[in-house]
Amino acid sequence: MVxxxxxxxxxxxxxxxxxxxxxxxxxxxxxxLANDFLKGxxxxxxxxxxxxxGLPVLAMIGFFFIDKNxxxxxxxxxxxxxxxxxxxxxxxxxxxxxxxHLPANFRADFKIxxxxxxxxxxxxxxxxxxxxxxxxKETLNKLVISVSLITCSVIFITNIFHVSLGxxxxxxxxxxxxxxxxxxxxxxxxxxxxxxxxxxxANVLGALLFxxxxxxxxxxxxxxxxxxxxxxxxxxSLCMMMIGTRVATLGVVLVAIAALxxxxxxSVLRLNPFRLKFFMIIIAMIALTVVVYPYTPAIKYQxxxxxxxxxxxxxxxxxxxxxxxxxQVEQLQKHVDDKEGKDAxxxxxxxxxxxxxxxxxxxxxxSYPIEFDPEFWNFVLNEPFEKRSDGRKLQKLFAExxxxxxxxxxxxxxxGFSRLSEGELILEQDGWRQLYxxxxxxxxxxxxxxxxxxxxxxxxxxxxxxKVVKFSNLMLLLSVGVGLGxxxxxxHVIDELFTNLYLGFIAMTLFLCTSVKNVNIER
Numbered sequence: 428m429v430x431x432x433x434x435x436x437x438x439x440x441x442x443x444x445x446x447x448x449x450x451x452x453x454x455x456x457x458x459x460l461a462n463d464f465l466k467g468x469x470x471x472x473x474x475x476x477x478x479x480x481g482l483p484v485l486a487m488i489g490f491f492f493i494d495k496n497x498x499x500x501x502x503x504x505x506x507x508x509x510x511x512x513x514x515x516x517x518x519x520x521x522x523x524x525x526x527x528h529l530p531a532n533f534r535a536d537f538k539i540x541x542x543x544x545x546x547x548x549x550x551x552x553x554x555x556x557x558x559x560x561x562x563x564k565e566t567l568n569k570l571v572i573s574v575s576l577i578t579c580s581v582i583f584i585t586n587i588f589h590v591s592l593g594x595x596x597x598x599x600x601x602x603x604x605x606x607x608x609x610x611x612x613x614x615x616x617x618x619x620x621x622x623x624x625x626x627x628x629a630n631v632l633g634a635l636l637f638x639x640x641x642x643x644x645x646x647x648x649x650x651x652x653x654x655x656x657x658x659x660x661x662x663x664s665l666c667m668m669m670i671g672t673r674v675a676t677l678g679v680v681l682v683a684i685a686a687l688x689x690x691x692x693x694s695v696l697r698l699n700p701f702r703l704k705f706f707m708i709i710i711a712m713i714a715l716t717v718v719v720y721p722y723t724p725a726i727k728y729q730x731x732x733x734x735x736x737x738x739x740x741x742x743x744x745x746x747x748x749x750x751x752x753x754x755q756v757e758q759l760q761k762h763v764d765d766k767e768g769k770d771a772x773x774x775x776x777x778x779x780x781x782x783x784x785x786x787x788x789x790x791x792x793x794s795y796p797i798e799f800d801p802e803f804w805n806f807v808l809n810e811p812f813e814k815r816s817d818g819r820k821l822q823k824l825f826a827e828x829x830x831x832x833x834x835x836x837x838x839x840x841x842x843g844f845s846r847l848s849e850g851e852l853i854l855e856q857d858g859w860r861q862l863y864x865x866x867x868x869x870x871x872x873x874x875x876x877x878x879x880x881x882x883x884x885x886x887x888x889x890x891x892x893x894k895v896v897k898f899s900n901l902m903l904l905l906s907v908g909v910g911l912g913x914x915x916x917x918x919h920v921i922d923e924l925f926t927n928l929y930l931g932f933i934a935m936t937l938f939l940c941t942s943v944k945n946v947n948i949e950r
Contacts, residue, residue, distance in 0.1 A: 442560040453578040486552040489559040520845030533850035543844040547873040550822040550931030558934040581876035582624035582666040589849040594629035596623035606722040617728035621671025630919040635673030638910040644686040645902035676725035689901040773801040786818040841866030880934040884941040903937040
């Protein structure tokens with residue numbers, strides 16, 4: 428009896444430790460503000476210690492004191508560690524040897540590369556800890572509420588008092604109330620109304636809140652006292668719109684609509700009882716978000732940016748600048764025989780026509796200068812306008828251009844994250860980013876587990892449809908789905924610890940909840 432109590436106590440303490448680790452992430456993400464101060468004393472920020480040391484230690488504690496299936500777990504964990512370790516060695520060697528004609532600023536750095544690999548691996552440790560902790564439904568709900576409340580409080584309070592950092596630099600000019608006043612008509616750039624609180628990256632923050640929103644609808648469905656969660660969902664949704672990224676803003680509406688249809692489907696199929704009050708709350712949330720949506724900075728910016736791109740395209744077509752430039756290059760190069768001379772002509776013409784580039788000049792002045800590879804920039808300008816209209820599309824063109832220079836063996840191991848990030852010309856889209864930087868093997872190792880858990884959970888749901896398919900589980904699936912969707916669409920999810928730790932936790936929670944055993948979390 429005493430031994431059983433001690434065993435239960437250990438599990439409880441471990442679960443609390445995992446809970447605390449997840450809850451404090453929004454606070455840890457702010458410690459970069461103290462980075463310069465701590466550096467002065469030779470110290471590092473707490474988030475680095477807790478994430479890179481605390482989480483592995485917690486996983487080890489879980490293995491030695493909590494895991495009841497060590498005989499099965501050990502070979503599996505050892506196998507995973509060996510595969511990742513062997514891959515990492517070959518990846519580092521291959522990255523160092525790789526020659527794809529890059530300037531000196533695209534340097535391979537082992538420290539940066541190893542840190543990046545660790546960032547990709549840590550969510551798997553979180554999955555393992557989640558598997559061992561197996562939170563109850565109530566604990567999961569408390570976790571979701573806590574993380575949402577902490578994160579959104581920072582965003583909301585700093586926005587209200589005009590002390591928020593702007594999502595794309597500087598400070599926010601006015602709070603969200605100005606969306607509904609004359610601010611836009613007075614010519615204020617919508618970007619100046621976007622807020623990220625004091626967090627370092629808007630895209631990362633938006634992706635996190637996007638993942639959490641379906642879980643808040645899950646909490647709303649499960650709790651008896653609805654109104655506090657309704658207020659939290661309203662605050663959470665407003666903060667997503669404050670951030671101003673397209674993913675976060677559109678996500679507010681998409682998640683509410685998805686929640687509505689999921690609930691209707693479950694009710695029609697009699698998988699869940701129909702509750703009119705909950706149904707009307709979702710309807711009200713959709714109505715509210717649809718009313719606010721057109722006034723949000725993201726939509727106003729999108730309208731102006733779409734018009735700008737349209738004008739640039741029309742102006743380019745009208746002036747026929749690309750064709751004129753190509754003809755000019757062809758005519759001038761006729762008088763030059765050697766390659767060096769032809770390149771000099773191409774460089775001069777590209778510089779003369781650099782106004783045709785529709786992305787920041789840092790790319791062709793500093794990151795990958797025209798003088799270093801004029802043929803690439805000529806290739807870019809001769810691509811259809813839609814493929815080169817902004818920096819993200821240029822990143823994709825550059826990655827593809829260099830990828831085509833690699834042989835099959837090199838593509839297995841990738842170009843290296845450090846090389847492309849140091850060159851400041853790295854693709855942001857997750858999935859593609861991991862493919863180009865870590866290779867085919869890397870993308871299977873570091874992105875595959877998320878997809879595998881979703882796949883296995885889906886198969887379980889189809890095989891045990893009436894037992895597994897519930898509104899709560901659909902919201903978990905939606906949470907993982909929008910997380911992976913945000914990763915693919917805008918990036919900054921798979922390789923950011925502020926998002927990937929939660930993605931790993933939610934993916935494993937989904938896997939546990941779709942178990943035929945219907946483990947603790949569904950009690």
